[in-house]
Amino acid sequence: MSTGLLALLDDVASITKVAAASLDDITAQATKAGAKAAGIVIDDAAVTPRYVVGFTADRELPIVGRIALGSLRNKLLILLPAALALSAFAPWAITPLLMLGGLFLCYEGAEKVYEALFPHAAHAHEAAVSAAPQDPQTLENEKVGGAIRTDFILSAEIMAITLSTMPGTSLWMQALVLGVVGIALTVIVYGGVALIVKADDAGVAMARDGIGPVRAIGRGLVAGMPVFLKVLSVVGTAAMIWVGGGIVVHGLAEYGFAGLEHAIHAAAVGAGHALSAGAGLVEWLVTAAGSGIVGLALGALLIPVVGRVIAPLWHAMQKRAKLMSN
Numbered sequence: 001m002s003t004g005l006l007a008l009l010d011d012v013a014s015i016t017k018v019a020a021a022s023l024d025d026i027t028a029q030a031t032k033a034g035a036k037a038a039g040i041v042i043d044d045a046a047v048t049p050r051y052v053v054g055f056t057a058d059r060e061l062p063i064v065g066r067i068a069l070g071s072l073r074n075k076l077l078i079l080l081p082a083a084l085a086l087s088a089f090a091p092w093a094i095t096p097l098l099m100l101g102g103l104f105l106c107y108e109g110a111e112k113v114y115e116a117l118f119p120h121a122a123h124a125h126e127a128a129v130s131a132a133p134q135d136p137q138t139l140e141n142e143k144v145g146g147a148i149r150t151d152f153i154l155s156a157e158i159m160a161i162t163l164s165t166m167p168g169t170s171l172w173m174q175a176l177v178l179g180v181v182g183i184a185l186t187v188i189v190y191g192g193v194a195l196i197v198k199a200d201d202a203g204v205a206m207a208r209d210g211i212g213p214v215r216a217i218g219r220g221l222v223a224g225m226p227v228f229l230k231v232l233s234v235v236g237t238a239a240m241i242w243v244g245g246g247i248v249v250h251g252l253a254e255y256g257f258a259g260l261e262h263a264i265h266a267a268a269v270g271a272g273h274a275l276s277a278g279a280g281l282v283e284w285l286v287t288a289a290g291s292g293i294v295g296l297a298l299g300a301l302l303i304p305v306v307g308r309v310i311a312p313l314w315h316a317m318q319k320r321a322k323l324m325s326n
Helices: 001-038 036-049 057-089 091-117 119-129 136-164 171-196 198-211 215-255 259-274 278-326
Strands: none
Touching: 001 091, 001 119, 057 171, 057 259, 091 119, 091 136, 091 215, 091 278, 136 171, 171 198, 171 215, 198 215, 198 278, 215 278, 259 278
């Protein structure tokens, strides 16, 4: 009896060791994937706050919460199983799907630039693409929906990068790592966004209730956060454009059209050599700028295509579906 018990305990200890090793592998893989996807995570954090700008303070956190929940659904319920299925059965489809997502980001970013430069023409384009919201709740729903759509593309890129760090690993390991990365990055991104959008409220409380330096810091937050949010909104728009352009450029290289990617890389390396101090940062900036130029050009081309071709077709399909349902 004791021998059987000892054997059982030995088996349990062996299983525990295997489980611990698996957890270590998952943690290591998730950390590796998260580090590789850090650029996309930063872009995601920069993009999201601009969807909250313009709403009253009491709606900021609920909006961030809705977007975060949508982001989790994107990652865990849609992208995780889709990524595993595509990786197993149709890996050839991953690149074109990512490129379509990249084009969407280019269009969204270029539309914001167009609105800033030509507001009247941009409003006419927006009216042709979608109906104007009738009330604050509809406006909020549209903003949240737009943020979740943008998050979907950025999350897809994160999932693709994560999968690329795990060649030859088992399906269950890929699923667990994708789940860990998806949850962790969502918490990091939207926790950070929540802190950013509520920093001015914290500043008001510090300026009102604090003493000495605390009050000064609070007044600085109150004065500085509106400017910071505007800057972050611009950075978020730029991030959409350079990430979208970078996805398309990389996709073209995978299909044998590597000229753009090589040109951008050569320019980045040359700039890094010319300015040896902070060469890594310089190379990143030049790469982002090159991808951004491509993304802005693609987005500008898509604006009339969406306004004159895609949107009318979409509205016609919606009208037809509504008539058929009645």
